[in-house]
Amino acid sequence: MTAPASVFHDLSHYVAVPRLSGLAMSPDGTRLVTTVATLNRKGTGYASALWEVDPTGEEPALRLTRSTKGESGAAFSATGDLYFTSARPDPDSDEEEAHPALWLIPARGGEARVVLNRPGGVLSVACAQRADRVLVTAEVLPGAGDEEQHAALAKARKDGGVDAILHSGYPVRYWDHDLGPHRPQVFAVERGTGVDDAVSRSAAEEEARQEQAPGEDEAQAPLPGTVDRSPQMRLRLLTRDLAAPLHEPHPVLSPDGTFALLSVPVPQPRADLRSALVRIDVASGARHTLLDRDGLEVSAGPVSPDGSRAVVTVDRVTTPTDPPRPRLSLVDTTTGEETPLAHDWDRWAQPVAWTPDGRAVLVLADDQGRCPVFRIDVATGEVTQVTHDDAAWSDLVVHPDGEVAYGVRSSYLYPPEVVRLDLATGEVAQLPGPVERPTVPGRLEEVETTTGDGTRVRGWLALPQDRAAGGHPLLLWIHGGPLGSWNAWTWRWNPWLMVAQGYAVLLPDPALSTGYGQDFIQRGWGAWGDAPYTDLLAITDAVVAREDVDGERAAAMGGSFGGYMANWVAGHTDRFKAIVTHASLWALDGFGPTTDASYYWQREMTPEMGEKHSPHRFVEDIVTPMLVIHGDKDYRVPIGEGLRLWYELLSRSGLPAAEDGSTVHRFLYFPHENHWILAPQHAKVWYAVVGAFLAEHVLGQEPPALPRELGLVAPEKGASKE
Numbered sequence: 001m002t003a004p005a006s007v008f009h010d011l012s013h014y015v016a017v018p019r020l021s022g023l024a025m026s027p028d029g030t031r032l033v034t035t036v037a038t039l040n041r042k043g044t045g046y047a048s049a050l051w052e053v054d055p056t057g058e059e060p061a062l063r064l065t066r067s068t069k070g071e072s073g074a075a076f077s078a079t080g081d082l083y084f085t086s087a088r089p090d091p092d093s094d095e096e097e098a099h100p101a102l103w104l105i106p107a108r109g110g111e112a113r114v115v116l117n118r119p120g121g122v123l124s125v126a127c128a129q130r131a132d133r134v135l136v137t138a139e140v141l142p143g144a145g146d147e148e149q150h151a152a153l154a155k156a157r158k159d160g161g162v163d164a165i166l167h168s169g170y171p172v173r174y175w176d177h178d179l180g181p182h183r184p185q186v187f188a189v190e191r192g193t194g195v196d197d198a199v200s201r202s203a204a205e206e207e208a209r210q211e212q213a214p215g216e217d218e219a220q221a222p223l224p225g226t227v228d229r230s231p232q233m234r235l236r237l238l239t240r241d242l243a244a245p246l247h248e249p250h251p252v253l254s255p256d257g258t259f260a261l262l263s264v265p266v267p268q269p270r271a272d273l274r275s276a277l278v279r280i281d282v283a284s285g286a287r288h289t290l291l292d293r294d295g296l297e298v299s300a301g302p303v304s305p306d307g308s309r310a311v312v313t314v315d316r317v318t319t320p321t322d323p324p325r326p327r328l329s330l331v332d333t334t335t336g337e338e339t340p341l342a343h344d345w346d347r348w349a350q351p352v353a354w355t356p357d358g359r360a361v362l363v364l365a366d367d368q369g370r371c372p373v374f375r376i377d378v379a380t381g382e383v384t385q386v387t388h389d390d391a392a393w394s395d396l397v398v399h400p401d402g403e404v405a406y407g408v409r410s411s412y413l414y415p416p417e418v419v420r421l422d423l424a425t426g427e428v429a430q431l432p433g434p435v436e437r438p439t440v441p442g443r444l445e446e447v448e449t450t451t452g453d454g455t456r457v458r459g460w461l462a463l464p465q466d467r468a469a470g471g472h473p474l475l476l477w478i479h480g481g482p483l484g485s486w487n488a489w490t491w492r493w494n495p496w497l498m499v500a501q502g503y504a505v506l507l508p509d510p511a512l513s514t515g516y517g518q519d520f521i522q523r524g525w526g527a528w529g530d531a532p533y534t535d536l537l538a539i540t541d542a543v544v545a546r547e548d549v550d551g552e553r554a555a556a557m558g559g560s561f562g563g564y565m566a567n568w569v570a571g572h573t574d575r576f577k578a579i580v581t582h583a584s585l586w587a588l589d590g591f592g593p594t595t596d597a598s599y600y601w602q603r604e605m606t607p608e609m610g611e612k613h614s615p616h617r618f619v620e621d622i623v624t625p626m627l628v629i630h631g632d633k634d635y636r637v638p639i640g641e642g643l644r645l646w647y648e649l650l651s652r653s654g655l656p657a658a659e660d661g662s663t664v665h666r667f668l669y670f671p672h673e674n675h676w677i678l679a680p681q682h683a684k685v686w687y688a689v690v691g692a693f694l695a696e697h698v699l700g701q702e703p704p705a706l707p708r709e710l711g712l713v714a715p716e717k718g719a720s721k722e
Contacts, residue, residue: 006441008500011687015039015680018435019046019491020416023395023408024074024082027129029055032397032406033064033074033082034418036434040068044681048072050084051434053418055399055406061434064105065112069098077127077134078257080107083115085122090114102136102189102233116189116233119151120182125189126253126260133257133282134189136235137249139182147235157181170271173596173635174247176674183245186262187235188282238280238287243267251280252310254303258282259333261300261310266292272599274317275299279333290336301328301351305358308333309378311341311351318603323525324348324483325518328363330378342381346517349374355423356402362386362423364393366485366515369446369458373407373421386426390446392488398423406431410489412444412460412507441465442499447506449542455523457535459508460486461543462495471550472504473698476540476576478558478565482512482524482532492676493559497687503694504549510535512561526605528561529568529613536565537573551575555698557690559583560637560675564615567645570626571618578697580690582629583637583675586645587616596635616648623654625664627693629686631673642667666693685709 007013019037026032032053037046047070052062065071067088074084082105087098092114099121105112116122116136123137141157144150157163165172165180172179239246244265251260259282263275276292277300291298291312301311310333315326326348328341341361342349349363361376367385371392375384387393389409394416396407405423410416414437420429442465448458464472475498479486486507495505509516511524511531523531536556544551555578558566563584570579585591588610592601605613626649630642646667650657657663668689670682677686685707692703706712 006496006500007438008441008494008496011497011684012043014494014497015043015683017415017438020418020433020435021395021408022072022074023397023406023418024076025055025397025399025406026076026080026082027078027400028080029399029401031055031076031080031082032418032431033076034408034434035072035074037070039680044679046070046680050074050082053431053433055420055431057420057429057431060432063434071103073124075125075127077107078130078132081105082107083125083127083134084112085125087121090117093117116235118147118235119154123184124250126251128253128257129255131255131257133253135238135251135253135260135282136187136189137184137251138187138235140185140237141181142183142245169244169267170599171247171273171596175596175636176633176676177635179245179247184249185237185246186239186249186251186260186280187237188285189233190236191233236285238282238285239264240285244273250300252300252303253282254307254333255305256307258307261290261303261312261333263298263300268599270599272602277312277331277336290331290333291338302353302361303333304354305356311354311361313349313351314338318600320526320604320606320609323518323521328361328376340381341378342376342383344381345376345383347374348514349376352396353398353405355398356400362396362398362405364396366487368515369460369485369487369509370411370515371485371487373405375423386423387421387428388426389428394488396421412462412486412489412495413440414438415489415491440496440499442496447539447543449539451531451535451538453531455511455520455531455535457508457510457539459506459539462499462505462507463548464499464502464504467548468502468550471546471548472502473553474540474544474549474551474555475503475505475694476536476554476556477505477507478536478556478562479507479509479513480558480560480562481514482528482561483514483521485509485513485515487515492683498691498694501691501695504543506540506543508536508539510539526609527613528564529572529615532565533568533572536569553577553698555580555694557582561585563637567615568613568618570622570624571615572621574623576624578694579624579626580629580693581626581645583631583634584628584641584645585615585637586641586648588614590644591637591641594638594640616644619648619652620654622649625655625666625693625697627666627668627690629668629670629689631670631675631677633672633674636675642669664697681709 016039022035024033032055035048037048050064050071069088071084071086085100087100101114102116102122103112104115120139126135140150141153244267251262253260260280265273266276275297277290277298278287279290280287295317297315299313303310309330312331313326314329327343330339330341347365349365351363353362363374373386373393391409391411394408398405405421408416409419418431418433445461447461498505554576556569556576557580559582563581566579566581628646632639649665688707695701696703
């Protein structure tokens with residue numbers, strides 16, 4: 001069998017490419033750990049493993065874990081122990097049904113072992129930099145007063161075969177999963193008094209411990225009602241009796257481990273929510289509010305090396321006329337006093353780390369189709385761009401010497417990889433990692449145009465390496481969000497798969513895209529069918545004017561908000577030969593009350609705005625073949641949107657079904673997928689169906705054979721089952 005020209009020429013090879021994400025660094029800066037997901041043997045999912053990357057760049061990457069269930073959420077303790085979560089079987093447990101447990105690899109090496117296992121599992125782990133303090137998030141049934149009661153209630157639900165949930169508040173769903181009856185909580189993890197307590201201590205530490213007075217190093221007794229379910233670790237609840245359930249808690253520990261900052265939901269009238277910032281004393285569990293003001297959302301950020309301040313993100317609660325405007329503030333971690341930080345900077349920054357001297361904060365921010373690293377001087381608010389590559393950064397960690405940082409970097413030319421950054425010079429070096437860069441089958445260019453109102457609109461254009469007579473057919477890909485940017489590698493909407501088929505793929509950032517300033521957001525806020533639409537057509541016009549692009553053979557595609565815009569395009573122009581709309585908004589009056597965050601949508605548009613900009617109003621003007629794609633488990637854009645779109649396409653569009661029921665439109669339905677198509681076998685089907693639809697309507701070709709797994713193609717006689 002001949003190997004494909006690249007992994008992008010064969011979907012089976014593409015879905016099997018390992019996928020790197022995340023980065024953790026040991027407190028002394030000598031170890032880096034990342035996570036790599038690889039295709040399982042059946043080709044129906046991915047299993048992740050932890051890999052160690054040498055910060056010096058001298059040694060090859062080393063695999064640390066291996067299991068069919070996979071591992072994730074790596075975090076180093078102050079003593080150098082490596083924590084992670086995994087649902088792989090515990091060799092010391094007789095429990096048949098595995099839940100994600102908390103595992104530990106001792107600093108000095110050795111076999112990974114379970115240190116905390118409980119019904120319902122452990123969601124995530126966080127460690128302090130300079131103290132042996134660990135927090136975990138884990139789910140608890142609301143009627144449970146302790147771990148024993150939680151276990152009994154969980155068993156009763158399981159044994160009774162009951163999955164019903166009784167709600168008394170909002171929301172009830174989030175993105176792709178139901179909320180409740182379990183509620184995420186934050187716990188302090190404390191050492192038990194078993195014989196294994198010394199496993200992660202060095203010999204010197206153990207000798208010093210035994211010289212202490214009796215009881216001096218003993219773990220505190222848990223709060224009433226908690227149960228030590230492991231000989232090594234036990235839990236102490238820190239978030240009891242909050243005003244509203246946490247959804248995805250991300251506690252931020254102070255470097256010395258004495259307190260944690262947490263964004264908590266604040267219920268509002270009429271099923272609305274906003275967030276406030278609280279400080280939790282880890283030793284006592286005492287909580288007090290640092291920042292809580294009407295009209296504001298607050299997200300916890302990193303705490304300064306001395307623990308006195310934290311950088312937080314403060315945003316206004318949006319309205320139909322006021323889009324988000326997140327800004328950074330310094331908050332005194334004792335008094336809650338707030339000081340603005342770089343409020344004149346017209347970018348939306350994500351704070352990631354302090355420099356060790358406490359003089360500056362490193363942040364990430366979308367900017368002109370990239371996501372660079374920036375440094376903000378906390379005394380002056382001066383912003384300095386540190387990285388200048390055409391890339392998007394994430395998971396930045398700073399070495400204790402303050403001279404270098406490490407991060408995960410990607411662009412449209414390569415997927416995520418671990419790199420070292422010189423903070424003084426901005427020089428970047430790729431580290432020997434566990435995943436090799438795949439060779440992309442084409443070239444990438446930056447394109448831009450000026451719209452009728454004088455606004456600059458830019459994007460990326462991915463093209464085949466060789467020129468085609470008459471130019472390459474064009475695919476206009478519209479990003480979701482809508483508050484986002486095409487600036488980082490994506491496995492789900494990867495342009496190189498289509499470039500490998502000969503297409504040019506345009507990835508534009510129209511109005512509402514991040515990285516171009518507040519005014520660029522304001523241009524499209526509450527008016528999705530106006531500036532975002534005209535921006536897309538303007539940059540499409542600029543691209544099809546090129547000799548290497550064929551504007552007569554073009555299609556428009558998008559998912560989520562991009563799907564909304566694909567629907568809007570379909571009802572407002574016939575210039576495209578085909579439209580692909582994935583997880584798309586169709587009738588905004590129905591979408592608003594049924595999405596998982598209706599309270600947010602009510603802030604986005606008034607009923608009048610929603611009516612004006614709803615694509616369903618223009619169904620009779622649609623004369624372009626459409627491929628509708630939707631997953632039944634999509635809670636952000638519920639399946640009702642796809643079902644109504646499909647029915648109205650066939651019954652009311654300008655290109656309706658024929659009298660015999662046949663139609664040029666297609667509906668690709670995934671009963672068990674959500675807002676994203678996650679299963680690799682379904683990703684292959686997605687791309688195959690999209691490719692066949694475009695080949696027929698854009699290229700005018702006989703469509704390629706569809707995957708036989710769809711049940712539409714009979715296997716040839718004598719064909720191998722493989």
